Amino acid sequence: MKRRLSDANDIPSPSTSRPRHHDRPDNAGDDDKQLQLALDLSRRDAQLERMSEQDQIQEAIRQSMLHQEAAAPPPIPAAPNTTSPRPPKAATPLSPEAKLQPIAASRPIASSTKIAPLFASPAKAKPRLGDHGDDGDSRSSAATADAIDWDHTLLFSQEPGRTINRLDGSLDLEYWPGWLLSHPDPDRGRKVLMRWMLNSIQWHRVTYTRPGGFTVRTPRYTTTFGRDETGAPDSAYDKPPKPFPAPLLKIKLQVERLTGASFNSVIVNFYADGNDSISYHSDDEAFLGPNPTIASLTLGSSRDFYMRRKAPAGVDVAPPTKPSGSKGSGPAATRPTEKMVLNDGDLLVMRGKTQAEWEHSVPKRAGNVGGRINLTFRRCVSKRGTDNFLRYNRGGVGDTWRWNGTKMVPGKGGV
Numbered sequence: 482m483k484r485r486l487s488d489a490n491d492i493p494s495p496s497t498s499r500p501r502h503h504d505r506p507d508n509a510g511d512d513d514k515q516l517q518l519a520l521d522l523s524r525r526d527a528q529l530e531r532m533s534e535q536d537q538i539q540e541a542i543r544q545s546m547l548h549q550e551a552a553a554p555p556p557i558p559a560a561p562n563t564t565s566p567r568p569p570k571a572a573t574p575l576s577p578e579a580k581l582q583p584i585a586a587s588r589p590i591a592s593s594t595k596i597a598p599l600f601a602s603p604a605k606a607k608p609r610l611g612d613h614g615d616d617g618d619s620r621s622s623a624a625t626a627d628a629i630d631w632d633h634t635l636l637f638s639q640e641p642g643r644t645i646n647r648l649d650g651s652l653d654l655e656y657w658p659g660w661l662l663s664h665p666d667p668d669r670g671r672k673v674l675m676r677w678m679l680n681s682i683q684w685h686r687v688t689y690t691r692p693g694g695f696t697v698r699t700p701r702y703t704t705t706f707g708r709d710e711t712g713a714p715d716s717a718y719d720k721p722p723k724p725f726p727a728p729l730l731k732i733k734l735q736v737e738r739l740t741g742a743s744f745n746s747v748i749v750n751f752y753a754d755g756n757d758s759i760s761y762h763s764d765d766e767a768f769l770g771p772n773p774t775i776a777s778l779t780l781g782s783s784r785d786f787y788m789r790r791k792a793p794a795g796v797d798v799a800p801p802t803k804p805s806g807s808k809g810s811g812p813a814a815t816r817p818t819e820k821m822v823l824n825d826g827d828l829l830v831m832r833g834k835t836q837a838e839w840e841h842s843v844p845k846r847a848g849n850v851g852g853r854i855n856l857t858f859r860r861c862v863s864k865r866g867t868d869n870f871l872r873y874n875r876g877g878v879g880d881t882w883r884w885n886g887t888k889m890v891p892g893k894g895g896v
């Protein structure tokens with residue numbers, strides 16, 4: 482996973498500008514009608530989907546019986562890589578040349594779409610949400626997830642999204658601002674999900690020392706759920722795939738319904754403050770297949786999301802010579818950029834040639850920047866790439882961390 486190792490040289494932004502919110506009202510106030518509509522629709526969706534989720538649970542149980550583990554094989558050595566520092570620039574609004582068009586409310590799911598059989602294992606105990614001390618790995622987060630009625634808690638906007646299309650589909654985005662709704666009730670809406678994830682996830686920080694003593698520290702916390710579509714048994718992986726916890730499965734199904742794409746994996750990134758970041762990269766690894774659809778959901782604090790083309794406008798992007806694409810050609814200043822601010826609840830979908838031709842990043846920011854979680858849904862097609870990906874984002878080369886209610890602390894425990 483070259484890109485995940487490329488952040489070591491990131492330097493804090495000299496910019497003191499804070500991420501700005503779009504002029505989107507918080508729907509806790511005068512949007513009661515819209516919220517009511519969303520609640521009704523979300524209840525109806527829940528009923529419609531309950532059947533298919535039940536089917537998936539059955540399938541997951543069947544699969545897990547098929548995949549009874551043998552001994553794990555020895556780990557395959559990883560091939561780390563680094564890039565040079567790139568100082569982030571100040572935020573600007575969406576480029577004027579970006580074409581913004583409404584998107585039809587939802588695309589039908591292709592008949593060939595397979596819904597991956599992934600689900601959290603049944604609960605044993607039921608601790609209260611966020612109720613844990615420094616007691617190591619005694620928590621059962623799957624139980625916490627099961628204790629919450631996610632159908633009732635997670636609410637999705639029915640507003641149409643927008644397309645952002647530049648240079649003849651070179652950049653091909655769909656954007657639903659505020660797709661995951663907030664709610665005035667503290668037990669509902671996206672805050673509950675954010676709290677559940679912080680409290681329940683076993684986080685990892687990719688950190689390792691290269692030969693020669695240079696330590697690479699990836700500036701964010703990660704984990705990943707799901708598995709590739711090859712049907713390889715758990716024993717074939719150095720870090721066996723973890724099933725989707727209930728709330729993330731629920732969201733995955735909703736994103737699939739909205740976009741018509743299908744996903745079998747999610748990477749969860751936690752940026753604890755403005756010093757956490759992800760440097761310019763593309764999600765163009767071979768194990769995601771050609772022209773992958775990537776869906777990214779933001780929770781918590783707003784952060785800038787910068788994109789830049791790998792070549793100047795009018796210049797073809799050279800086909801990557803390596804599986805994990807080129808870093809671009811021509812001076813960065815001559816390449817088209819797209820700058821967005823991603824806010825709490827926003828869903829951004831990158832399609833088509835976007836990964837092949839553009840890079841994206843979440844730059845560091847100075848000042849008092851709060852925590853942000855990003856869920857990035859993808860479809861993994863090969864076992865080998867998934868294995869490497871799991872190793873990097875599931876503690877194979879780094880420490881384990883967890884949230885103690887206030888801050889990240891070293892420790893184990895959680896899904």
Ligand SMILES: O=C(O)CCC(=O)C(=O)O
Nearest residue numbers: 748750764777843855857
């Ligand atoms: O946090 C984000 O919005 C981007 C994350 C990302 O690019 C990735 O995980 O590949």
Ligand SMILES: [Fe+2]
Nearest residue numbers: 762763764841
């Ligand atoms: Fe990415």
